[in-house]
Amino acid sequence: MMTVAPETAGNDAVARAAALVDLGLRACEAYGRPDLAARLESVQSGLADPAVHVVVVGEFKKGKSSLVNALVGANACPVDDDVATAVPTYVRHGEQASAELIVEGSPPRRETVALEELHSRVIERDPAGAASGADEELALAGAEVRLPRTLLSSGLVLVDTPGVGGLGSAHAAASLAAASMASALVFVTDASQELTRSELDFLHKAREMCGTVACVLTKIDFYPHWRRIRDLDAEHLREHADVPCIPVSSRLRSAAAEAGDSQLNTESGYPALVSFLTEHVGASAAHRVAADAAADVAAVCTQLEAQFEAERAALADPAEARRVVSELTAVKERIANLKSTAAKWNQTLSDGITDLNSDVEHDLRRRIRTVIAEADDVIEESDPADTWTEMETWLRSRVSHELLANYTLLRDRATALGEEVGEHFREASCDVLDRIAVPDPELQLAGARVEHKIELQKMKxxxxxxxxxxxxxxxxxxxxxxxxxxxxxxxxxxxxxxxxxxxxxxxxxxxxxxxxxxxxxxxxVRRYCDEVSFVMGKDSKDTLRTIQRQLRDHYTALAEELDRSNAQALQRASDATSHTQDERDRRLADIDAELGRLRQLRERAMEVVG
The missing domain is CATH 1.10.287 (Helix Hairpins)
Known part of the structure; x- marks a missing residue:
């Protein structure tokens, strides 16, 4: 019996879901339901470009960029002993090789550059954060490279990030923020030594932010004792993070590609990494996207079936027509209550947002007070004239991690609120919250500066x-x-x-x-923390207001759909009472045919949902 590769099965599921959405759109058009069609059009656009982000993170000079380059078989990311990646680089599929700079702004601006020129624009001279190779006047948020590669054709996006620089660094906070919205995270370490405590702590936090994590051990061709390091790392990972450890060699991979040597490619370890990305990441993400789309098609079919079934019941037994109309009228009243501000789901949403706003604000203040207390202790034990430069770096990194934790609280609580609102609406649905990101604290604090006004000069x-x-x-x-x-x-x-x-x-x-x-x-320190509290307090309030509007609009639109479905069913049931017997028989045959097609479509959709 032939076995279908998981990535192929994932792509087939997406294709089947796309075909089902097309059929659903035709049904909506045929039955005069533009509201349901708008819902499926949104689903269709998501299926057309299913991006699966894989964030590649790790300490400086561990081989992250070489890993990405070896995976795609191109020099997409800069690799040099004297430079480090300064901004994230997104490597995705494209018909032609191209590169763009992403400049900070609202919305971000894109600038096309030559792929060869990109390297000098996205580097910094040392891991401590020296002057960037990018133009001084451009505040870069990242870069995007498109390549015609089979590995990327299913929507896989590899994200090469700056070095973590320890769990307490600002880069680490940015990497964890990116991991929260990624489909998977690949943590890169090399075979020079076993995983350090800071690396294990980062992996543990990353595991909490992202459900799919793998550890890649690089440079196995350079260190003869790499097997011993692999075993030690695997033991640590089982105890602390429970993630797989995959040993690889980028040099062997490149040599195998040049020579066309499949055995050497197997020795490089990359087939196992590619298998992880395609089978465990890409295929599972594709199945999830396809299942969500098919579920929407099934829900649309259920609503369309409901209006036909009511009419059929009235036509099949004229004595039952009055009862059917009475029931649909009662449903109309319940839907009207569902659309009102006094509905339980609406009250739950309003009260939940108010409580969450208060809790997030209190959590932020508590965290900032902790940072201030720690800073006071450090300052009292040292002379700012000697330590202020390090103090500024520590302060920004410390605040970034506290803000990351604060936003994580907001996201988790908002997701729970969405589920509770969905339950009260009698349809568990939280998909609107899938777009809530945990933002990079460094980007959020770009406008805040530590203006010390300290006389740092000692007496000459x-x-x-x-x-x-x-x-x-x-x-x-x-x-x-x-x-x-x-x-x-x-x-x-x-x-x-x-x-x-x-x-x-x-x-x-x-x-x-x-x-x-x-x-x-x-x-x-207090002025800086006050500025942070002011900026982030407003941002969290804006985020919560956006969540409230999205949930309110989502469930209001769903109530409108139900209202329209019920109104059409009520109209059809009422009209059925005036039909002659011959008209009833002809209409019953038509309805049975329509219901058969809708049921068949719904059953096919449920097969994809699985």
């Missing part, structure tokens, strides 16, 4: 000398005058006393200036 040698001399002179004069008043001549002793007083004065002045810098640093 000349200034220290002047302070010491001033204190010494004042001390010496004071003791000389005291000796004169008491009739005691101090002589050279006054000079020693002056030196002691000068040293003490210098130490006191240094202490005073350090305390002043610490106070200024703490104020700078």
């Amino acid at each position: 040698v000349g200034k220290q000398a002047m302070v010491a001399l001033k204190s010494a002179y004042s001390g010496a004069i004071m003791f000389v005058m005291l000796g004169t008043l008491t009739g005691v001549t101090l002589g050279p002793i006054a000079l020693g006393i002056g030196l002691v007083m000068g040293g003490k004065g210098l130490r006191d002045e240094k202490k005073r200036q350090r305390a002043n810098r610490q106070k200024q640093a703490q104020n700078a």
Whole structure:
């Protein structure tokens, strides 16, 4: 018996779903239901371009870009020992090889560039975040490369990200944000050593954000002991993240492609990675998209069937016509209540958004207060003149991770609210929330700056000398005058006393200036956190308002569909009472034929739903 490859089965499911949507659109047009047709047209556009995002993350210089290049067989991402990726690069399918820069804006602007030129525009000179190779005047949000590759033809999008730089870095927060909306995450580490604690912590958090995660062990051709490292990593992954570990060599993959050597390609480990991407990621995503589309077709068929069944019941037994009309009239009243603001689902939505708004705001304030307290402790133990540069970097990264956690709370609670509203609407549906993203905190905070206003310059040698001399002179004069008043001549002793007083004065002045810098640093942290709270507080409120509108519009539109279906059924049932027996017989035959076609379409759709 021949076995069908999972990726082929996934593509077939999408094709079957697309054919079912086409038939559903024809039925909506034939039965005069443009509202249901609009619903299926939205589904159709989603099937036409099913993007499956796979985010590739890892520490700096672990081989992420080489991995992506080896997968697609092209130099899509820059690879160099002296540079690092500065912005995400999206590699997707295209009929011709092309590249575009994505410039920040609302909406983002795209600039076409040559593929060879792209490399110099999306790099930074060192992992610490030195000047980017991109044009200074362009604030790049990312880059997109299109390539005619079979691996990408099913909608697979590989996202090469900047190095994580540790769990506490801003890049790590951005990577986790991207993972929350991705179909899968590939974490890249090399065979030089076993997974570090920070890598395992990142993987654990990534596993919470994204359901499908794999760990790829690179550079196995460079390290002879890679099998030992693979076994250690596999053990760690079973204990902490429960994800597969796939060893690969990009150099062996490239050599195999040049020589056309299938055995060498197998040794490179890439067939296992390709299998993971196509079977476990692409195929499952395709089946999910196809099932959702088929479910919508089945729901449309159910509504169309309902109006015909009511008419059929009235035609088949004229004595039952009055009862059918009475029942449909009662349904009309229930639907009218469903559309009102007093409906339970509407009240649940309104109350839920209010509660969620309060909880998210409280959570944000609590997190910001924790950051401020930690910053105060660090500042009190150090001199901002020595540590402020590192302090700024830490502050931005720390705030980014707290905002990521805050947005994750918002997303999870909003999803739960959508399910509760769906239950109250008597149709569990939360698909409108699939578009709620966990945004990259760094992009959200692009306008917030840590304006320290701190006197970071310590006293220079000349200034220290002047302070010491001033204190010494004042001390010496004071003791000389005291000796004169008491009739005691101090002589050279006054000079020693002056030196002691000068040293003490210098130490006191240094202490005073350090305390002043610490106070200024703490104020700078508070100003920055206040700005963050102001910006993100408004953004979370805007997000919740958008969620409320989407859910309200989604369920209101569904109520309108039900209302129209019931109105047509009521009209047809009412008209049936005036038909003659011959007219009833002819119309019954027509209805049975229509119901047969609709039931057949619904059953085919349910087969795809599975």
